Every structure is written in structure tokens, then in C-alpha cells.
Amino acid sequence: MSRFLPRSTRVWARAPIGAPLILAALILAVLTGSAPVDAQVQRPDQLKYPPLPQFSVPKPARFVLDNGMVVMVMEDHELPLVNMTALIRAGSLFDPPQKTGLATIAGDMLRAGGSEAMKPDALDEFLEGRAAAVETGVGADSGSATMSALKADVPAVLKVFADVLRKPAFDADRLKITINEANSSIARQNDNPGGILAREYTKAIYGADSPYARVETYDTIGAITREDLIAWHKAYVQPNRIILGIVGDITVAEARKLVTDAFGDWPKANAPVEPPPQPRPTSPAGVFQIVKDDSTQSFIRVGHQGTLLRTNPDFFAVEIMNEVLSGGFASRLFSSVRTAKGLAYSVSGGAGAGWTRVAPFTMGMSTKVETTAAGIEALLTEVKDLQNTRPPTDAEVTLAKSSILNSFIFNSDSPSEVLGQQLSYEYWGQPLDWLDTYRAGIEKVTTAEVAAAARKYITPGQVAIVVVGPGDGFDKPLSTFGQVTTVDIAIPEPSSGASASPVDASPEAASKGKALIEKAVTAIGGAKALDAVTSFAEKSTFSLQAPQGAMDIKVNVQLVVPDRLRQELSMPMGTISMVLDKGKAFVITPGGAQDLPDSQRAKLAKELLHVPWLILRQRNASGFKATAKGADKVGDTPVEDVVVEYGGEVLTLGIDGTGRVLRLKYRGEPPAGGPPGDVSDVFSDFRDAGQGLTLPFKHAVSFNGQEMMSATRETVTINGPVDEKQFEKPAAAASKPEGRN
Numbered sequence: 001m002s003r004f005l006p007r008s009t010r011v012w013a014r015a016p017i018g019a020p021l022i023l024a025a026l027i028l029a030v031l032t033g034s035a036p037v038d039a040q041v042q043r044p045d046q047l048k049y050p051p052l053p054q055f056s057v058p059k060p061a062r063f064v065l066d067n068g069m070v071v072m073v074m075e076d077h078e079l080p081l082v083n084m085t086a087l088i089r090a091g092s093l094f095d096p097p098q099k100t101g102l103a104t105i106a107g108d109m110l111r112a113g114g115s116e117a118m119k120p121d122a123l124d125e126f127l128e129g130r131a132a133a134v135e136t137g138v139g140a141d142s143g144s145a146t147m148s149a150l151k152a153d154v155p156a157v158l159k160v161f162a163d164v165l166r167k168p169a170f171d172a173d174r175l176k177i178t179i180n181e182a183n184s185s186i187a188r189q190n191d192n193p194g195g196i197l198a199r200e201y202t203k204a205i206y207g208a209d210s211p212y213a214r215v216e217t218y219d220t221i222g223a224i225t226r227e228d229l230i231a232w233h234k235a236y237v238q239p240n241r242i243i244l245g246i247v248g249d250i251t252v253a254e255a256r257k258l259v260t261d262a263f264g265d266w267p268k269a270n271a272p273v274e275p276p277p278q279p280r281p282t283s284p285a286g287v288f289q290i291v292k293d294d295s296t297q298s299f300i301r302v303g304h305q306g307t308l309l310r311t312n313p314d315f316f317a318v319e320i321m322n323e324v325l326s327g328g329f330a331s332r333l334f335s336s337v338r339t340a341k342g343l344a345y346s347v348s349g350g351a352g353a354g355w356t357r358v359a360p361f362t363m364g365m366s367t368k369v370e371t372t373a374a375g376i377e378a379l380l381t382e383v384k385d386l387q388n389t390r391p392p393t394d395a396e397v398t399l400a401k402s403s404i405l406n407s408f409i410f411n412s413d414s415p416s417e418v419l420g421q422q423l424s425y426e427y428w429g430q431p432l433d434w435l436d437t438y439r440a441g442i443e444k445v446t447t448a449e450v451a452a453a454a455r456k457y458i459t460p461g462q463v464a465i466v467v468v469g470p471g472d473g474f475d476k477p478l479s480t481f482g483q484v485t486t487v488d489i490a491i492p493e494p495s496s497g498a499s500a501s502p503v504d505a506s507p508e509a510a511s512k513g514k515a516l517i518e519k520a521v522t523a524i525g526g527a528k529a530l531d532a533v534t535s536f537a538e539k540s541t542f543s544l545q546a547p548q549g550a551m552d553i554k555v556n557v558q559l560v561v562p563d564r565l566r567q568e569l570s571m572p573m574g575t576i577s578m579v580l581d582k583g584k585a586f587v588i589t590p591g592g593a594q595d596l597p598d599s600q601r602a603k604l605a606k607e608l609l610h611v612p613w614l615i616l617r618q619r620n621a622s623g624f625k626a627t628a629k630g631a632d633k634v635g636d637t638p639v640e641d642v643v644v645e646y647g648g649e650v651l652t653l654g655i656d657g658t659g660r661v662l663r664l665k666y667r668g669e670p671p672a673g674g675p676p677g678d679v680s681d682v683f684s685d686f687r688d689a690g691q692g693l694t695l696p697f698k699h700a701v702s703f704n705g706q707e708m709m710s711a712t713r714e715t716v717t718i719n720g721p722v723d724e725k726q727f728e729k730p731a732a733a734a735s736k737p738e739g740r741n
Helices: 007-014 021-032 102-112 120-128 151-166 172-187 193-206 218-222 226-236 252-263 315-326 332-340 369-387 394-412 415-427 434-444 447-457 507-524 527-531 598-610 612-617
Strands: 061-064 070-075 081-088 133-138 143-150 242-248 286-291 297-304 347-353 358-368 464-469 484-486 535-546 549-560 564-571 574-581 584-589 592-595 625-634 637-646 649-655 661-668 677-690 693-703 706-718
Touching (some): 081 151, 120 133, 133 151, 143 151, 172 218, 172 226, 297 369, 315 332, 315 347, 315 394, 347 369, 507 625, 527 612, 598 661, 612 649, 612 661
Parallel strands (some): 070 242
Antiparallel strands (some): 133 143, 297 358, 297 464, 584 592, 649 661, 661 677
16 A cells, blocks of 8 residues: 555655554554544645734834934844945935936946945956845835944944945946936836836826926936936935844844944034925826737736825735735636636736835736637726625635734744835834834734725726737727727937937929939939849948947848848857848847847837938839938038938938938937937948949948947858748747746
8 A cells, every 4th residue: 555655755654664653553543544533635725723822023222323323233143244224315306307217327336336445347346255245226115225344344344334324426427327227217118018117107106297207217317416416415315314224143232342442433414304295195097008010919907096105004904815816726806717717827916005005906917819808807897896796705804914923934034024114114114113012903903994995995986907018819899998098108208419400391402302312223224223222231330339348249241122031140248140131030049049129129220221322222212202312421521411301210321422321310229229319430441342232331430429340341242142041930949938828
């Protein structure tokens, strides 16, 4: 019989030879089924658990410096390490609208910009040499600065930490890098459907102009100066706006002395701490659709503004309600929407609550495009059932309580976690024994109170529904759920910067523009040779001016006219290939192949509109317009500028007296991303490229007047054989699906 037992049971069955008789008898009882009947269960819900033991959360030592800085200390002598966290009463909610992003930039620059005593590079080297860390950042309604170091290094590292907080330098060069990184994030903000969903749902709930929903733009980031950072620091980073938590191999007495030495002489600010702005009390109902055609799924959020604060006695019942609705594998959303209906891989939902402001009720999921409406209906059905036809049961409430209370100890199982909780309570003005209140509150909740909370704090008939995904292919129209508003997520271009001067629209200017284009066609080799091009391949070397220095990139290009393109870039980190084929685009990296998001596909397609000989090939196409703009110079060479409008682009060709295109100007983005600017591409070294065409073999690109890169063509092949395999997307590696198929 033992061969049918689990492996672990068979081991124990052989073990008791010579063991105490009581152990042998127990094993025999298990194997023969003679154990007491009341100890056996048939289903998981028959399992009985003893009451949870009392658990007392340790409290940190707390003291306040004369300047108002609150300090909390928890000793933990297990390892010779010390960590410090400073919570700062600041946040992006207080940013001036025209400088949205100021607090985020300032928070990064506290650390990245160095201090008056140490330049950024010296600060980096100092910390790296001691395996220490200092980090800073600012969120919506709080800022933070953290420090970690070996016990022996704490005095030296704490001095640096204090300098970062008290006397940041906001290094100008590092500020430029930080600004560029922010601009790059703006340029990529529409790449990820999950990010779009979160952003646009927040706008739908709070309003686009609310401090809770405002987003950074090129203009608001561009308006931020070093002087703004200095003023921000003076207003917000003050000792009486800071709560400092210390945990590790340090005594309270040691911590008091170190902190007093580092911060005790820092004068406090006199300005009062302003309360955070309050969100609007209600949110509009309706459907908000964001079309993202490169998405293979619909990403959905459903919800409305909430009315609950954590200080409300109903908070504990809502916590249980959230657990019943979406707390785990047995929760309603999970068991119904995911398991029973198979509509989503992940689904979530619940009512939010803040200490000082309300938060929305939200449900979210992703699903196949053709089950979009079914997914929305499933979410709404579950909350309606929770309120009416299937209110929470005693069993569900009991399970929810057990889940919350059983996880309680694991959220407080280390001094660091405990201190983090206590810092949060101190920050929001709550008693430090709030965890005890929380546990007692959860234990007292009744099933009737949970049912009442579901009816009070969820309003399924007044929800905003935000959907990100393809524009069609749904199982039902989105209008089934309310009035549909199509949301424009186009990234606004910066209002500053050079703009095209007015172009003479007279017939004379148009006639001269057309003549100059024909002159350029003749110079390149004539219409017959130009129009006969069906494929084009080249190998080039690009020298890119990057922040870390110049970098050479080998580039192979295969173009099948008019719109099939493969670019292969050989770089130190490996080869990257980007393919555009009949409107579809994908990238191949050492990690595999994946589709390019809409924004990247559009950029790749736009590159074909920035090649002079391809521009000239379109001279007779519908919508092509050429207008003479006037005389100019490329270096010392006189040219005639011709403004070309085609394919949604406005380009300026600088054509010399022989008809050669010496320069191309347009509005574009830097390679690393960021706000659009003025791109100038200057061509030289014209040679016979074969098939009767004369092309430039060198060109140099500048962005807003600064050199960006240069390139040299090494080989050119016109109308050569085309390997179709270059345009095939490799099979993708298996990955975890975002939604059920």
C-alpha cells in the first residue's frame, strides 16, 4: 500500500524502527485510517483554526529636536547596518500649473545635483566607496530622502546625507540631464497602454486640470529653472517639515547624538504647513475611449470618485468589502471574471480611502478586444450583485477577516516595516497605536455592516469607463454603456522654439518651387533613373553625439520602395533591427522580437519622408506641394529654399545652383526622445551611386543648432536582390499573457 502514499509519507513510514512506541502508534493510525474521525475533513472549508494569538506591534522611540524635526528610532542589532528615511512635507500637488513637474525634478536633483560640499561625481564616488546609498524623490503628496550605510560609516555618510537635505547644489549640468530624462519620458508616455489607462482614468475621475491629474508637458518642464529648485527647497525642505526614521544597529542615545549634531543647528521655517488640495467630490459618468491600434487587447478601468476617509468608522467595513470583492483567488471578481468566465488573466477592484482626502472606487482588467463589452458587463454585474441580489455572506466575511488578520503579522515582521508604518502614521497625524485600532476594527465588523458599505460606497450607475485599445472589433458598441468621448492623447509640441516663417503662396512662388524640384531631379540623375528605383540598400557608419561621448554605430538599410524598410543597427550592447512592412512594425533585439507601439511605428515611417531622393520621387503624387521660399546659404554656398508639403510633413530643401539638395530642414525629435525641435541635415560628398544616380555619401545632422550626428555611406546598392526573410518577424518567445485567449 505504501507505494500509493506521497513520497514524504513513505519516508516517515520506514522511519520509526526503534522509535518511541507513541510515534509508531501515531504513524500506524494514519496509515490504517484509525485516527479519530473528527480530525478528518473532506473540504477546505471544514478546516478549523485556533484563534490568532495576540500580537503587539513594537513602538519606536520618538523625540523632537528644538527646530521641530521629529525623530523615530527602532533598534535592530541583527546586522551592522543603519537605514534612515526622511519624510518631507512636500509634493507635486503643490506645483504651479505652469511648472508641473517642478517637485519631481527638485526631488531627483536633491541627490543627483550634489551638495555645496560635494559635486555630483565626488558624491557618487564617496558613496560607492563605502557601499552606502543616498536617494531622494518626491511624489504627489510627500517627499523622501533615504540613507543606508554600514554602522562604522554612519557618522561620515550622515554628514553627506545632511548636506544633501540642507545644502543641495542643484548642479546645472545634472539639471540638464534630468530635464532631458523628463522630456524623454514625455515622448514615450503613449507607448504603454497600461500607463495611458492610469493617466486618462485619473483625468476622468479628478478632471484634467486637477493637481491630482495634471501631467508634465514639454512646456511645463521647459519652464523649470535652477532658481525654481532653490526656491522650492527653501519653501519645503525645512526641519519642521521632516520626520526622520532610523532603524538598525544603533541605540536611541547614539541616534539622538548623531541627529542632533547633523540637524540640530538647522533653523526651522516659520511658514505653516499647507493642507493638500481637495479633489472634486464627484466624477462624470460616461465612456472615455483611447484608440491605440497597436494594442492586441482592451485595457479597462471602471469607477467613480469616492467619499470615504480612513478616519471614518465605515473604513473597516469597506476593507472587508474590498477583500470580498477582489482580495484573492476566492474573491468574487477573481472567481467570476477570471476563473468562471475566462475574460481576464488579472482583475482587481476596491474602494480607496486616504487620511486627508477621498479616493476613487475602481475596478480594472484587460481582455481580448472581442470580449471588451463582456468584460465591462462582468465588472458591473459583480458590484450590482454585491449590493443587491448576492450580498456578502457570513462565510465570505469570515474568510476576508481571516485573510486580513493573518496577513497582519507579515506586514509587521521586521523593524524596518514597523518603522515605515509608524512614520506614515506620524506624517498623517495619526496615533502611533493605529495598528491596534485597525485590528480591533476589522475584528468587530459584521456581515450586515459590509453589505451596508457596499450599498453606500459603490455607485455602479454613475461610473466612468475608460477603455484603451483598438478602435473597433468589440462584441458590443461602447455606447451600450453611455455616451462615448474619444480622448485625444496626442503629445503637445512645445510652444517655444523656432517656427517656420510664412511662405509666399503666390502662383509665381509655386511655379518656381516646381521648377527647382525638377532641377533637383535632373541633378540626381533624371526622372527616368530616379523613378526606376525599386529597392535601395546601403551600409553606413553613424557617429552619434551622446551625453557619455561620441559613439559609432554600423547601420545597414534595406528599402523596398515605397514603404518597406529594415534598419539594422550594430551597437556595443548587440544588434537591433527595426522593420516597417506594409504599415506594421516590429523590433528585433537580443532579447527577442516585439511589435513597435504606434508612436514608434509612426516615427519609423516618417523617416522615409526625410530622404531627399524619396521626396523627389513623390513630386507628382497627389497632395505634393512645392513652394519657393527664397535665397539662403549652406555654409558659404548659396541655395534656394523650397518648402515641400507632403504626407503631413513640412520640409525645406536647400537646392544649390547645380540642382543638388545640400540641406533638408524639418521639425523632429532627438534620437533619445524629447521635445520636437529644428532638425537640419546637410549633405556633401556627392558620388555616382550606380544606376545613373548621383547621391551624397556624407551628411551631418544638427538639432536646434547643435551637432547631433554625422554619417558616411560606405556602400550603396540600387535595384539589387531583396531577401524577403529580412521582413519576417521571428516567432516570439512564450510569455505570460495579459489577458485570456
